[in-house]
Amino acid sequence: MTRSTTDEAAVPPLPSPKERRRLREAKSLSEEEVAAAVGVTRATxxxxxxxxxxxxxxxRALYAKLIAPEPAVKPRVVKPPAVTPEAAAAAVVVPEAVPEATDLPETPPAAPPADPPPAPAPAPISDTRSGAEAPDERRVSPAEAFDELYARTAPGLVRQTYLLTGRRALARESVERAFELAWQRWPEVAVDRDPAGWVRAAAYEYAMSPWHRLRRTHRQPDAPPTEPGKRALFDALLDLPPAYRRTLLLYDGVGLDLPETAAETEASTPAAAGRLMTARAAVAERLPELADAAPAEQSALLHDxxxxxARAEHVPVPRPARAVRTGSENKARLWTRAAVAGVALLIAVTGLTLHTAPTHYEPPISPPERVGGVPPRGGPQKLTAQDLKLQKSLSEQLAHGPERLVPRLE
Incomplete structure (x- = not known):
């Protein structure tokens, strides 16, 4: 084992991403301060x-130490004063009968209760290392835990997503897809601090994707409510930009606090506060009763x-939890088979290419072309009479300048 592996094993596991941000803001630390302390950039x-x-x-060690929660202060244990022999003798001659107990008060009460309440039984402690459980604690399977989360949050989440998109079919599809993704990553979702928030964030992200505008069934929102007040609120929500609409729905609709709203929308807390105030002002223009209300009253009125x-609108009921789990498993199985088939096809094509490819380079044969006229002479040929006469005249005449050196064979 290397030194880096040993160091990472010694560092305690980090909390979930939402919990990391909450712990940082609880210590009043900004992203720049954390980045400077750890030695990274703000984007990291x-x-x-x-x-x-x-x-x-x-x-990792520096970041974990920086955002670690403050340890709880242990209560101070006050030792009882030492008992002298004189005090012990005086205590023996007390006429009242003192009940046997391990901890007695220093000053006995004037009138002791007739029937003292029984001491509470200690809570069972489960050993996480050996997997021991309490005798009355029932083990819940992953499927049962998923079904319980689905039954508790899916119907309300469909209504929230409908207010976010204005499309009933898209709201149901988004929630079902978010739960399918949660079942595929259930070991991660089950230990999250807020599993319902994990699913809600996944459903909102899918519902607000701009690619749905290319689908014919989701190009236009559904018909608004017929009641004037609800229709005004519905139109005001849909006219907001997606980020502002999501912030308003999470804070005033769901009831999250500002840091949690900022963490779920992946924005800073001041930015989330600015979006919330802008969204409230835009909605107040459509709803006159919100214009003159205080911020606290606006939040309560918007929540109601x-x-x-959301409760008045008729939204489709999501599929049963078993069907969602089965669909998620079928999709995962299909994608796995497709990946295996793609890898097998790639291996087969590579093998066929290696088998049929040539082992040496063969230059291509140039295409034939027609030659016109008399081909030029090339190479040594028999000299004609004219060539012999010219050669003889050149050898007999001297060139201008010094005499040429003629090599001779000896």
Whole structure:
């Protein structure tokens, strides 16, 4: 085992991305301060808090130590004063009968209770290392835990997604796809601090994808409510930009606080506050009763109005949890088989190419072409009479300048 592996094993596991951001803001640390302390950029810290990447090595240890929660202060144990022999003798001659107990008060009460309440039984402690459980604790299977989460959150989540998109079919599709993704990553979702928030974030991301505009069934929103007040609120929500609409729905509709809203929308807390105020002002222009209300009253009124709008609208009921789990498993199985088939096809094509490819280079044969006229003479040929006469005259005449050197064979 290398030294880096040993160091990473010694560092405690990091919390979930949302919990990392909450712990940082609880200590009043900005992203720039954390980046300067760890030795990275602000974008890297933001990617750690959104779950895109995770720190490693020395930076992981520094980051874990920086955002670690403050240890709980242990209560101070006050030792009882030492009992002298005189005090012990005085205690023996007390006429009242003292009940046997391990901890007695220093000053006995004036009138002791007739029937003291029994001491609470200690809570069972489960050994996580050996997997021991309490006698009355029932083990819940992953499928049962998933079905319980689905039954508790899926119907309300469909209504929330409908208010976010204005499309009933898309709302149901988004929620079902988010739960399919959650079942594929259930070991990660099950240990998350807020599994319902994990699914909600996945459903919102899928529902707000701009690619749905290319689909014929989701190009236009569904018909708005017929009641004037609800229709005004519905139109005001859909006229907001997607990021502002999501912030308003999470804060005033779902009831999250501002740091959690900012973490789920992947924005800073001041940016989320600015989006919330802008969205409230835009909705207040459509709803006169919100214009003169205080911020706290606006939040309460919007919470009631959004909740009433979500409950009044008829949205499709999501499929049963078993069907969602089966669909998720079928999709995962299909993608796995497609990946295996693609790899097998690639291996077959590579083998066929290696088998049929030539082992040496063969220059291509140039295409034939027609030659016109008399071909030029090339190479040694028999000299004609004219050539012999010219050669003789050149050998007999001297060139201008010094006499040429003629090599001779000896």
């Amino acid at each position: 810290v933001r990617s750690w808090e959104t779950g895109r990447t995770s720190p490693r090595g020395r930076k 109005r959004i909740g009433g709008l």
